[in-house]
Amino acid sequence: MSSAGEARFRVQAPNSLPRAIKVIALDAVGAAATDRLAAGGWQQAAFFHALSSGALRDFFGRTSAVDDEVATADLIVMVAGPGGQAHAAATIGRACSARRVNTTGLLVSNAADPGLSKTLAQLRPWSLMVVIADSDEYIGDMMTALRA
Amino acid sequence: MLRKEQNDLLTQTGPGTAMGRMFRSYWLPALLADELPENDCPPVRVKLLSERLIAFRDTQGRYGLMDEFCAHRGVSLWFGRNEECGLRCSYHGWKYDVSGQCVDVPSEPEASGFAKKIKLRGYPLVERGGVLWTYMGPPEAQPPLPEWEFIMVPPAHTFSSKRLQESNWLQAMEGGIDSSHVSWLHRGDLDSDPLFQGAKGNQYNLNDARPVFEVAESPGGLYIGARRHAEGGHYYWRITQWVMPSFTMIAPRGHHSVHGHFWIPIDDDTCWTWSYDYHPIRALTTGERDAMRDGKGIHVRYVPGTYRPLANKDNDYLIDRVAQKAGRTFSGVDGIAMQDASLQESMGPVVDRTRENLVSTDNGIIMARHRLLRAVKAFTEKGVAPPGVDAAHQKVRSAAIVLPPDVPFTEGARDALIARPEVAPASV
Numbered sequence: 001m002s003s004a005g006e007a008r009f010r011v012q013a014p015n016s017l018p019r020a021i022k023v024i025a026l027d028a029v030g031a032a033a034t035d036r037l038a039a040g041g042w043q044q045a046a047f048f049h050a051l052s053s054g055a056l057r058d059f060f061g062r063t064s065a066v067d068d069e070v071a072t073a074d075l076i077v078m079v080a081g082p083g084g085q086a087h088a089a090a091t092i093g094r095a096c097s098a099r100r101v102n103t104t105g106l107l108v109s110n111a112a113d114p115g116l117s118k119t120l121a122q123l124r125p126w127s128l129m130v131v132i133a134d135s136d137e138y139i140g141d142m143m144t145a146l147r148a
Numbered sequence: 149m150l151r152k153e154q155n156d157l158l159t160q161t162g163p164g165t166a167m168g169r170m171f172r173s174y175w176l177p178a179l180l181a182d183e184l185p186e187n188d189c190p191p192v193r194v195k196l197l198s199e200r201l202i203a204f205r206d207t208q209g210r211y212g213l214m215d216e217f218c219a220h221r222g223v224s225l226w227f228g229r230n231e232e233c234g235l236r237c238s239y240h241g242w243k244y245d246v247s248g249q250c251v252d253v254p255s256e257p258e259a260s261g262f263a264k265k266i267k268l269r270g271y272p273l274v275e276r277g278g279v280l281w282t283y284m285g286p287p288e289a290q291p292p293l294p295e296w297e298f299i300m301v302p303p304a305h306t307f308s309s310k311r312l313q314e315s316n317w318l319q320a321m322e323g324g325i326d327s328s329h330v331s332w333l334h335r336g337d338l339d340s341d342p343l344f345q346g347a348k349g350n351q352y353n354l355n356d357a358r359p360v361f362e363v364a365e366s367p368g369g370l371y372i373g374a375r376r377h378a379e380g381g382h383y384y385w386r387i388t389q390w391v392m393p394s395f396t397m398i399a400p401r402g403h404h405s406v407h408g409h410f411w412i413p414i415d416d417d418t419c420w421t422w423s424y425d426y427h428p429i430r431a432l433t434t435g436e437r438d439a440m441r442d443g444k445g446i447h448v449r450y451v452p453g454t455y456r457p458l459a460n461k462d463n464d465y466l467i468d469r470v471a472q473k474a475g476r477t478f479s480g481v482d483g484i485a486m487q488d489a490s491l492q493e494s495m496g497p498v499v500d501r502t503r504e505n506l507v508s509t510d511n512g513i514i515m516a517r518h519r520l521l522r523a524v525k526a527f528t529e530k531g532v533a534p535p536g537v538d539a540a541h542q543k544v545r546s547a548a549i550v551l552p553p554d555v556p557f558t559e560g561a562r563d564a565l566i567a568r569p570e571v572a573p574a575s576v
Contacts, residue, residue, distance in 0.1 A: 007500075016505045111366070111371070117555060
């Protein structure tokens with residue numbers, strides 16, 4: 001039974017361990033969003049740009065391999081805008097698939113943007129969840145909700 | 149998770165609260181029209197947004213919704229006499245019209261004009277589509293009447309019910325947009341419920357138990373798409389609409405009626421779950437109406453004489469562990485509505501969202517909270533009317549549709565997601 005009184009007696013001990021969330025910008029729209037977010041002082045999140053070389057570069061300018069970052073992640077969030085410049089999605093997606101790491105594809109775009117389908121075609125095969133948000137403000141709220 | 153202050157902001161809807169003020173921007177379903185079936189019928193107690201109100205239908209058929217308590221000594225007007233165009237308090241005979249204006253104080257000389265100085269807070273109450281709608285906000289901001297499709301179709305096309313839900317409105321509403329629970333909690337009902345069975349789309353559901361979800365913002369709220377594999381590399385999409393603050397429309401199945409919900413706060417611990425079924429282009433059959441009255445689909449059976457579900461928390465929702473073990477139901481609770489309500493009520497009246505651990509498939513819930521928080525901030529700080537007030541946001545439909553793999557569902561189903569009179573719903 002649940003009642004207001006009963007609900008007060010819920011166990012208050014921690015019920016989860018921290019998760020590592022890695023946010024990877026796939027194009028210029030994603031880069032602008034992740035750079036803004038990276039300055040936010042997150043406890044459990046790291047932010048990267050996908051480079052044309054296939055490597056990742058973090059907020060401090062350090063480069064690393066996709067496989068290495070995926071290996072230590074619980075969730076990979078790939079961020080892109082419309083227009084079909086999310087080429088790195090396949091490389092990152094394959095690495096996540098091989099290691100069974102969950103993926104979210106986050107498109108910052110109006111749902112009616114004509115360039116949406118091109119990016120969706122790149123993200124869909126590699127995303128277990130796809131979000132189309134009008135504004136990159138959403139990413140911060142999503143990260144907070146996921147305890148990043 | 150939400151911070152405590154965010155959780156409080158979204159779940160508290162009483163007078164003076166930010167969310168309560170935002171709710172008061174909308175026309176809200178208050179009663180079924182059947183609850184006031186004839187002129188001068190008995191009044192009905194109604195609690196909405198933490199205010200105790202009384203509804204009545206006067207001698208001329210006008211509806212009124214006002215403060216439940218007489219301005220004289222605070223007696224409940226539920227004991228009042230509904231006669232001669234007003235509700236008269238049984239204690240000393242003070243009488244009120246449908247606006248809450250006192251029109252007679254028998255102990256005072258009529259010529260004194262005393263009655264004109266007494267007025268209870270009253271709200272408009274209007275019948276549309278078999279539902280009585282009220283607007284509880286400032287009169288100068290009253291929007292046009294609601295235009296949800298289920299109340300605009302002919303009466304024979306539509307059926308509405310309501311049930312008491314013993315939880316805060318937000319966790320009930322979040323259940324309505326949490327598409328990922330369907331494959332688990334309701335897995336036994338697609339083939340057995342008369343309001344769902346037989347649709348081709350059911351096979352897509354059963355053949356692909358791991359849908360991929362896509363969430364996109366709509367003008368009034370969200371589109372929540374669940375994508376499954378169909379023939380020839382195509383995708384079968386089930387697209388749910390959420391319109392702020394608490395309207396949902398679930399994707400239809402085959403030739404069946406379209407259905408969905410409103411969740412309206414009674415107070416912070418309880419809400420009304422409104423459930424509607426309608427078909428845009430045909431009358432509901434007798435069999436469909438009988439099934440809905442019998443608690444099938446998204447409706448429930450009641451404790452006689454009430455709107456409390458027959459299966460409720462005081463009888464452990466009539467849980468059947470044998471049916472659970474045999475796989476006839478996943479949770480042991482019978483019926484889609486009470487499968488949802490039992491679990492949502494088990495979370496406690498207001499779930500502590502600081503302790504939850506959301507995952508990526510919860511993005512529909514996360515984005516709904518994000519939009520609600522944005523809307524309540526804009527409404528409170530700048531007076532911006534929230535999404536869902538505009539009638540254009542109400543003329544929406546859910547859809548079940550098969551699309552090529554590279555098409556955004558918002559584009560491929562664009563026309564199907566808009567309510568158009570006498571056009572069949574997109575359904576598989």
